[in-house]
Amino acid sequence: MKGKQKLKTLGPRLAFLVAELYEQQKTVFSNQDVETITGLSPKSARGLTIRLVERGLATRLKPGLFILVPAELGHERDYLGDPYVVAAEIVGGSDYFISHASAMDIHQMVTQPQLVVYTTTTQSIRPRSILGTEFRFVRCKQKDFFGTMDHWATKTKKIKVSDLERTVIDGLRQSEYCGGFSEVAKGFWMRRQDMDVKKLVEYALMLDIGAVYRRLGYLLELFETKEEDQLELLRKKLTASYVLLDPMMPAEGNFIARWRLRLNVIPEEIEAIIRT
Numbered sequence: 001m002k003g004k005q006k007l008k009t010l011g012p013r014l015a016f017l018v019a020e021l022y023e024q025q026k027t028v029f030s031n032q033d034v035e036t037i038t039g040l041s042p043k044s045a046r047g048l049t050i051r052l053v054e055r056g057l058a059t060r061l062k063p064g065l066f067i068l069v070p071a072e073l074g075h076e077r078d079y080l081g082d083p084y085v086v087a088a089e090i091v092g093g094s095d096y097f098i099s100h101a102s103a104m105d106i107h108q109m110v111t112q113p114q115l116v117v118y119t120t121t122t123q124s125i126r127p128r129s130i131l132g133t134e135f136r137f138v139r140c141k142q143k144d145f146f147g148t149m150d151h152w153a154t155k156t157k158k159i160k161v162s163d164l165e166r167t168v169i170d171g172l173r174q175s176e177y178c179g180g181f182s183e184v185a186k187g188f189w190m191r192r193q194d195m196d197v198k199k200l201v202e203y204a205l206m207l208d209i210g211a212v213y214r215r216l217g218y219l220l221e222l223f224e225t226k227e228e229d230q231l232e233l234l235r236k237k238l239t240a241s242y243v244l245l246d247p248m249m250p251a252e253g254n255f256i257a258r259w260r261l262r263l264n265v266i267p268e269e270i271e272a273i274i275r276t
Contacts, residue, residue, distance in 0.1 A: 013038070017048060018057060018068065025156045027068045027081065028061070028089045061086055061130055080131045084151075087119045087135055088159045090128075096121040097148040097160040099138060100177035103167040106151055109187030118177050120162070120170070138177065147203055164191060165199040169207065172215040181246035181265055182273045185219060189274045197227045201234060211243045218245065218259045222267060235259075 020037045021029055034045040049066060052058040056077035058066045067086070069079040080086060084098050084106070097103075100118040104110045116134045122145070125137035147166025153159045162170060170177075171184035178184050188195065197220065204212050217234040220227065238260050244251060246265045253264040 013048065014051060014055070014057065017052070021068060027157075028085060029066055029068070031064050059131070062090060062128065065089060078131050080133060082153045082157070083117045083133050083135075084153045084159055084161075085157050086130065086133075087117045090135060091119060091121050091123060091125065091137070094121055094123045095142070095145055096123075097145075097162050098151070099162045099167070099170055100174065101179060101183075103162045104171070104178060104183075104187045106161050107164055107167055107187075107191060109167070109190050110183070111186075136177070138174070144207060146206060147199075164194060165196055165203055168195070168200060169203045169212060169216070172212050172219070173207065173209055175246060176248050180248045181215065182270050185222070185270050186273050188219060189223065192223060197225055197230050201227075201230045204234065205237070208237075210237070210239060210241070211247075213237045214243055214259045214261050215245060218256070218261055221259075222270065 017034065017037060021027065021033070024037075026033055031042065031046050031049055034040070034049050035042060038045060038048065040048065049058070053060055053066065056069060058068050059077070059079045060066055061080075067079060067081045069077065073079060084102065087098060087102075088096060097120050098106060098118070099120040101110065101114055101116065102118045105114045116136055118136050118138060120138045120140045122140060122142055123137070124139055127134065127136045129135070147163050147169070148160050149163045150158050151161045168184065168188055171187065172181075175181045175184055178187075200216060200220075204216050213234045217231055220231060225231075240260070242255060242260050242262050245253075245261050245263050249264040251262065251264065253262055253266065255262050
């Protein structure tokens with residue numbers, strides 16, 4: 001135990017660096033931040049950061065990116081912090097928003113713990129696992145960047161997340177990142193009182209994806225949304241082709257001509273999930 005305590009002691013230079021990182025609210029920091037704070041050369045700054053990690057004062061998140069380990073964790077050396085903040089830091093300066101199942105978690109649309117963090121971004125970023133948490137990045141065209149909002153992930157850190165309606169639309173578009181259509185429907189049901197149907201339809205029109213028109217129309221009708229004018233806007237966009245209600249499920253079930261869908265998840269299954 002004495003050896004571990006020694007590892008976490010700070011010399012003057014490390015103490016100054018840690019104090020400045022906290023002062024500047026940079027609990028997640030880069031080698032460049034260390035250079036700026038200390039005035040050291042890149043090589044010396046990297047050496048100082050290595051000492052922070054070796055002494056259990058910081059955890060490496062990816063090459064060149066680190067997070068301070070809170071003092072109250074004692075001898076604990078592995079610390080991730082808020083995973084949504086980490087996801088934003090991994091993306092760096094590019095446009096991004098926390099999305100899909102992760103956004104559903106933030107908006108209280110799920111009932112199960114989430115083990116994967118989904119982030120939509122203009123970059124192509126490979127998935128990675130950090131301290132048991134998996135980070136996946138969904139690439140998005142710049143023209144499709146809309147429907148986001150600010151969210152205070154911690155007392156000092158604000159991140160971007162898809163708003164309630166964009167979260168539903170993304171779930172209908174890529175339900176494989178949300179656990180399937182039934183989970184998206186369940187999330188919709190949980191927050192149905194706060195949903196803006198006109199905004200949902202507006203977002204669907206902005207994305208202009210046939211499968212989204214079909215699934216959104218069916219979802220709104222299934223939950224008896226009294227917005228017939230909005231349903232009609234969706235119907236006008238339908239073509240003759242059919243798509244699966246849930247692309248993750250086998251291609252089976254009845255066809256519903258009204259929404260050009262193959263119902264490979266029956267309404268009774270969705271209703272059963274909603275009741276759980």
